[in-house]
Amino acid sequence: MKTAHLLCRAAACALVAAAAPMAMPAAIAQEAAAPEPASVAELVSAIDIPYEQFTLDNGLRVIVHTDRKAPIVAVSVWYDVGAKHEPEGETGFAHLFEHLMFNGSENAPGDFFAPLREVGATDLNGTTSFDRTNYFETVPRPALEKALYLESDRMGYLLGAVTQEVLDEQRGVVQNEKRQGDNQPYGLAWYSIMEGVFGLDHPYGHGVIGSMADLDAASLDTVKNWFRSHYGPNNAVLVLAGDIDAAEARPLVEKYFGAIERGPKSELPEITPAPMAETVKETMSDNVAATRIYRIWSIPGMTDEDAVPLQVAGGVLGGLSSSRLDNILVRKEKLAVSVSASADTMAQGGTFDLIVNVRPGVDPELVEQRLDEILADYLANGPTAEEVQRYATDKVSGILENLESVGGFGGKAVTLAEGALYADNPGFYSEQLDRLAVTTPEMAQAAAQKWLGQPYYQLTISPGEREAYTESQSVDTTPVTVQEPGPDQIEEASQEAPAEPQVTATRDPMPEVGQLTDLDFPDVTRTTLSNGVEVIYAHRDAVPVTQIAMSFDAGTVADPVDALGTQSLMLSVMDEGTDTMDSIALAEAKERLGAAISLGSSTDRTTASLSVPSPNLPAAVDLFADIVRNPAFAPEEVDRLRNQLLASISQELTSPQGLAMRALPGLVFGKDSPYNKLGAGRGDAAAVAELTPQDLVAFHDAWLRPDKAKIFVVSDLPLEQVTAALETGFGNWTATGEAGSKDFSAAAVQAPVGILLIDRPDSPQSYIVGGQLTTLAPRGELLPVFTANDVLGGDFLSRINMDLREEKHWSYGAFGIFRRLENAVSYMIIAPVQADKTGESIASLQREVTGFLTTDGITPEEFDLTIKGNIRELSGGFETSDSVLGAMQTNDLFGRPDDYYDTIAQKYRALSREELDAASREALNPDAFVWVVVGDAETVRPQLDSLGLPVEVISVDELAGTAPEDE
Incomplete structure (x- = not known):
């Protein structure tokens, strides 16, 4: 594969940028010329799975x-x-x-x-x-x-x-x-x-x-x-x-x-879908941060004539970003931090699920009352034609993207199998899509009246102590050695029941794998917009969808150290209004185009992403540019999204993995490293509470700017069409003011070896995380050590998983991964285990890692399996545009050539078992792990004391920094 470079000369680019006049926001400039979005029927016609x-x-x-x-x-x-x-x-x-x-x-x-x-x-x-x-x-x-x-x-x-x-x-x-x-x-x-x-x-x-x-x-x-x-x-x-x-x-x-x-x-089984006989309301307390109301109706299954209209009704009521419930309860009245409604249809029945996370401090009974009122109005008046059109466009766009995959959880094979099994028709998906395209507001309203006007089941879960329940009881599943029975016992057993016949191989041996060709990764082309922003493009035409990732050199490490959560709040507010559109208008505009626009952050990069049916690309890029370039940061939206973020932070502190991931970074990287900011999760609640719109504007202007941006694209459209759309949206964007900068002058320093136990009472499992900082160079060739880790912890068949899951069955799954960041590489083991096996599980992990790094290196069988598997899975691993887009960004972040994956099969073949062992032993020290355990201290602490490591116990409040100080 050859990589093309279409770079404009620096001087010419500078002249174009300097000469560009101040422009109106892209969305305004293009409004008159914007083509009509593709119709639902047009999008549906692109979905065809012949069989x-x-x-x-x-x-x-x-x-x-x-x-x-x-x-x-x-x-x-x-x-x-x-x-x-x-x-x-x-x-x-x-x-x-x-x-x-x-x-x-x-x-x-x-x-x-x-x-x-x-x-x-x-x-x-x-x-x-x-x-x-x-x-x-x-x-x-x-x-x-x-x-x-x-x-x-x-x-x-x-x-x-x-x-x-x-x-x-x-x-x-x-x-x-x-x-x-x-x-x-x-x-x-x-x-x-x-x-x-x-x-x-x-x-x-x-x-x-x-x-x-x-x-x-x-x-x-x-x-x-x-x-x-x-x-x-x-x-x-x-x-x-x-x-x-x-x-x-x-x-x-x-x-x-x-x-x-x-x-x-x-x-x-005989199942006749029918409404409940009467409304039932129950309550429950749990270790949660916010009250949640579940309101659930019984509805018919997927082959019923009401199934698709109910999906439409649910989407308009609480599925779209611009849904009735979102607009009223979340945006306008601010009674809830999130809400959803959807029809969950199974083969012979289903549930219509309405779920509300009540804003802390709001009376749940008030929310119930508003639910009653909103639903009554919806049933009486129904959705509008425009709402139905937006839902259908949004739904079909998602299906279109999913069907790029031939298998997996939602690809073409799943679609055909589901239709065959549930409707005796592999092409049933087509009937459903056709029905979606012709569903009218009246049809959606009639289905909603028929089923949602009936009694329902409501469960309200409020913050408090989780009630005891028998399912939490821990069962000792340690393998038992069974003594061989004597002759008299065998004779007695044979009289009780016929013996199970001994079965030996009954077929020909398993066939061998034929000759495979190496991966042909899509050609990558680089060009620039007139303002110098680089565009990295690959062509894929399996589905008529364009995916764009605008990557900024920012990330979690860009967060101000004294205001952690600034970026989280900024990204949330950016998607809720621009200089020309409020949050509702913006949500509706995305839905009309079937455009999925999201903003998120990894450790080292902040990314604005767009996925859209390609016929709608020009209009979608204009909207995308308006969100990226012109966020309004309206004070009322900042306040609303702040409340949602604070609720999310509180929720993070009730989750075992959320707690563990807040504790680990400071132990692995030290307090002075920018990577310690990862321990704030979505943010520091006290800091988030004080943020102003001006703080968000300042962060946006310093970090989300063209001189920090690269645009990655995978599309079925030719590069010229894509760059034309991007040029209209971003080509005249110029940087102003001072850019943000990252300071990695303080070296990362790992804490002393030990165990931090975060007390989470009544936990049926303990969440174990072990970590250590390595000396690996992030931009070095890490293929040998990453491949070796497939044997230790990176694969289902890894030693860590097979030991705790398959041999001891103390865990549903355990694994170990290298975390390759732009300026550091760490290693992390994650193992949720049943509470009564916490100490033994850590001891077992220590034995596995020590053996692997000393006397029990990779076996010839493990090496052969890993190398063959890694080479052979390349074509499947890069089947979708999404996977290609991710690989392009990873290559760029770590300075690898664009054709890296074209050469990776040869790199795998060149590896040796000795090289993998040496790489692992150089990277990891079995005695250097720091451990975090989230679990019930009363049950777990005695187990940890037997491991010979210092143990510190803290409460959740202490971890969050909200524990009262001793007088």
């Missing part, structure tokens, strides 16, 4: 979509079994089997992540919902046969590999997944909601993850019978999407799935 399908003799339904943009194929298997199929006493079984089916099969023993990692699978996962269980991966085309072998083996040849040990292991993992979710603020809400809306005897009345008691009671026989009842080929849909067609696919699918025998067909 072919066939059915095997055993009932397996196969759907094939051809997309030749990259040499990859998405493999997605959907089983017609979910939580709604679970009888009383077996809740959580579908989700448990999602885990069990990743733990090997009769002809592919061991963890499924290993062979899939070797072939370079991306978008690899499995999920369970109320309606189905699915497994998916995107693989290089030459690895398709191996992926089909694996999927077919767990469909037809699984049970011989499901042992008591495997069941106990994955039961423990699932229970820690449950604890991890419960441990979050508001983490218990949906248990009450699903029971309250549907009732425990309803198929949708219990959570997908199930109850601790049912998971504990699951025996090997019951889980095997569960599999036999639900996972046959005639109960599944297989979708292949990507570099393949039906003629190529059929013999492969016949080869690997054809011999699997039919099984029982899942029977749909």
Whole structure:
């Protein structure tokens, strides 16, 4: 790949910039000439997923979509079994089997992540919902046969590999997944909601993850019978999407799935969508920062004629940025800090969810009263045609962007499988889009009146002490060594039940991966606008969408040390009004164009981002430029957004990960390093409370300016069209005043080794974070040490994760990562673990890291797996425009050439095992970690005292700096 440079000569650029007259804001200058936004029908017409399908003799339904943009194929298997199929006493079984089916099969023993990692699978996962269980991966085309072998083996040849040990292991993992979710603020809400809306005897009345008691009671026989009842080929849909067609696919699918025998067909439970009989209101207290009101209605499923009109009604009511509830409760009356409303449709039923985070200090009963009034008016008068049009445009624009991916959580394979399983029509998405395009305000109003005019379930969660609940009880899931039975015990057991037959390999060996070609990263072209702002561009034409990231040399480290949170507040207010548009007008303008505009900050860069259907690019860039260049910082908006930010900061202090990430930076980088500012999270509450509009203007003018900007673009449009739009929006933008500057003269200094325990009472899990500062150069070639970390902590199969999750099942997942910042590189281990295993988990992490860095380096098998996997996953890893855009920014930040990823396969091949070990041992010291633990001190402190490290215990208030001083 060659990189083109289209740079105007410096003198000429300077002359153009100097001669440019003072211009009106871009949005005003272009208003008269701005073309009409693309219609919903025009956007819908761009969404087409042609497919072919066939059915095997055993009932397996196969759907094939051809997309030749990259040499990859998405493999997605959907089983017609979910939580709604679970009888009383077996809740959580579908989700448990999602885990069990990743733990090997009769002809592919061991963890499924290993062979899939070797072939370079991306978008690899499995999920369970109320309606189905699915497994998916995107693989290089030459690895398709191996992926089909694996999927077919767990469909037809699984049970011989499901042992008591495997069941106990994955039961423990699932229970820690449950604890991890419960441990979050508001983490218990949906248990009450699903029971309250549907009732425990309803198929949708219990959570997908199930109850601790049912998971504990699951025996090997019951889980095997569960599999036999639900996972046959005639109960599944297989979708292949990507570099393949039906003629190529059929013999492969016949080869690997054809011999699997039919099984029982899942029977749909009888579900008749109906409103609740009466309104029910309940309350709960929890360790949360703000009162939250959930108001939930029962609604019909996705195939019902009211499904799409309800989505439209929900979007206008509380889904759009300009929604009725946002405008009234958040912007105008300032009774809430956030609000949402949406129709969550499942296959046979659903919920309409209205959720309000009440502004601290506001009476929740007043908010309830206003909800009643707003909803009554909405049902009486309905949405306007313009509101419906904006929602439809916004919705279709998001779908358009998601469908660039062939697989994953929301790509083409998912879309086809969902239609096939729920509506017996892979093209059901097209029916839904057509219905969206013709939905009128009257249709949305009628659906809302029919369903939202009915009784509802309301749950109000207020700040306070979390009430005790049995699900939090910790179960010792330590693997148990079982004594071999004697002959008399074997004879007795054989009389009680027939022995499970011993299963050995029953198929041909797994196929090898064919020859792969190296990644061809898109060509990158650099040019400049007339004011000297550099544009870095790559062309991708899979979908008619343009993505732009305007990156400023600012970031979290630019925040004033005595006013941390200035940038957070500034970015929030920027998107809520310009010199020519207030917050409502601005939100409506974005929605008309289907433009997603966001402002955010990483450690070293601040970024304004735009994603828009390409036909609307010129108008969207004008709007984007107005937001970036001309934010109003109106005092009333500053006050409103300040309240929202303060609520967000308070919420951060109730989250285990939020607390840990506030504590760690100061320990790793020291108090004087600019990177210590990361410990402020979204900001310092006391400082944010004092910020003025003038403070925000000053920060904006110092840091968000053309001399600190670069523009990164990925688009299906040619460079000339893109630069023409950017020139109109930004070409006459000139810098004024003094630019901000960063001061890294103070060296980062890590704190002494020890453990900081942040007391968070009643936590069913402890959130463990370990960190250390390295001497690695951020702009150096770090591929060897990053690759070595794939073995230690960076991959699902890493030693850290396999130890705490798969072997000990004390955690839902643990990992270690290098944090590469512009001026420092640190290492961080993150491990949420069940509370009663906190001390042992840290000891186990210490053993794993020490062994890896001393006597137990990378094995030949680990090296081979990692190198092959990293090379083979490149094509899938850069399938989407979003991934390409991110890579372009990373290359630029760390001074790498634009064609870096064109050469990375050769770099991987040149690495050696010895080089990786040496790089790890030079970068990391196993005895240099500082540890932060967020957990219940009463339970955790005695465990930590046994580790031989100094332990300091602080409260959440002490961490936040709000603890009362001793007299």
